[in-house]
Amino acid sequence: MADTPSRTGSPATHDTDLIVVGGGPAGCAAARMAAGVGMRSVLIEPDALCRNLYRIPALNNVLGGHTSGPALADSITAELKSTEPCRLALGRRVVGLRAADDHVAVTLDTGTRLTAPYVVVATGVGPLQPRDVPWVTAPDAPTLSPLWQAEADDAEDRTLLVLGGDRPIGTFLRAHPTTATRLLVAYPEADAYKIEEIRDDARVTLLPVEHLILSPSEGTAVTAEAVRRDGERHPVTADAAYVSIGNAPTAPPGDLVRGPDGYCPPPRQHPRVIVAGDLRSARFQRIMTALGSGSEAALHAYYAARDLPVSG
Incomplete structure (x- = not known):
């Protein structure tokens, strides 16, 4: 020029x-x-x-x-x-x-x-994706959409597994105040301070974990195993999975x-x-x-x- x-x-x-x-x-x-x-x-x-x-x-x-x-x-x-x-x-x-x-x-x-x-x-x-963090094991390394990209139709009458407790979860809930959904929020100890704003929302179930193991996808359902901080293991089932890791x-x-x-x-x-x-x-x-x-x-x-x- x-x-x-x-x-x-x-x-x-x-x-x-x-x-x-x-x-x-x-x-x-x-x-x-x-x-x-x-x-x-x-x-x-x-x-x-x-x-x-x-x-x-x-x-x-x-x-x-x-x-x-x-x-x-x-x-x-x-x-x-x-x-x-x-x-x-x-x-x-x-x-x-x-x-x-x-x-x-x-x-x-x-x-x-x-x-x-x-x-x-x-x-x-x-x-971030599951493969980017040490607290998630994902055998087939899926690429998941961030929760804030989900529409109301994606969540209505569905259970969503959310990986991570990052603050966009609160944005999603405020954007869809009447959407009947259930969010299973699996998060590591490092995210504990981030989940305060969603703790009292009845649509949220908090799953503090030491580790989360995602199973290979079979059909449309999502299955995982949550390893809690005391070592206990709990199965998790959802209709879809999203990330809010950071x-x-x-x-x-x-x-x-x-x-x-x-x-x-x-x-x-x-x-x-x-x-x-x-x-x-x-x-x-x-x-x-x-x-x-x-x-x-x-x-x-x-x-x-x-x-x-x-x-x-």
Whole structure:
């Protein structure tokens, strides 16, 4: 791409002022904030903007009056598509990220190479599967859908075995308050603090386990053996199985520093690589924290490009 005058008033020596990798709430907030301070950006997303929000039927913890994920996603998408300083590269995947002293370079799956002074990486996380955790044995290593993707028809008058006690279970129950279902929630001790919000729901049966052994699938029923913490073993039967184990980071390949858990702690990254949203840590996987961290990441790039202190 040819050099063009930057919206910040200085000559552009790169393709854009900021590259944003990931089109979830954090990435969209970064691109919107960048536009607000006069920075051009390119937002790269292999799917649709805010694609995971469209799978959250009920919200009760975000500003703006939105009560469903699709409503929030539609609002964010419409605003970003009308934000002229942001160029969207949808349907594109990052296959390489390299950080140098004075710029970052991002390579797309098309072979296109983009450069900018800074990059915000906000690629988020994906659902863990039984094969990813030590407390589940699954002989045929099934790939299970996360519970928050289930529809009311999937649960009505059915017993669902849910692996893990992660918080999207509460989201599912709030989204389907009148659905007659029974959730058998098998969870390890590490998830004990997560199940408080669902403990009193009459549709939930909690199964604290030391280990869970899924049997090979036979027909449509799901069978398993729950090994409790006292060593007792109990058979479990359900109509279907879903996961709510948690998530794993989905960082692009390249110059990102990953911790032992796969997440990318912001303080450990190259100065020109700014991590935002769920990719930072398992502790901050909330829509509101993602929006805030994306906005902060863009401001970090803005101030750093001008050698200005972040606070002042």
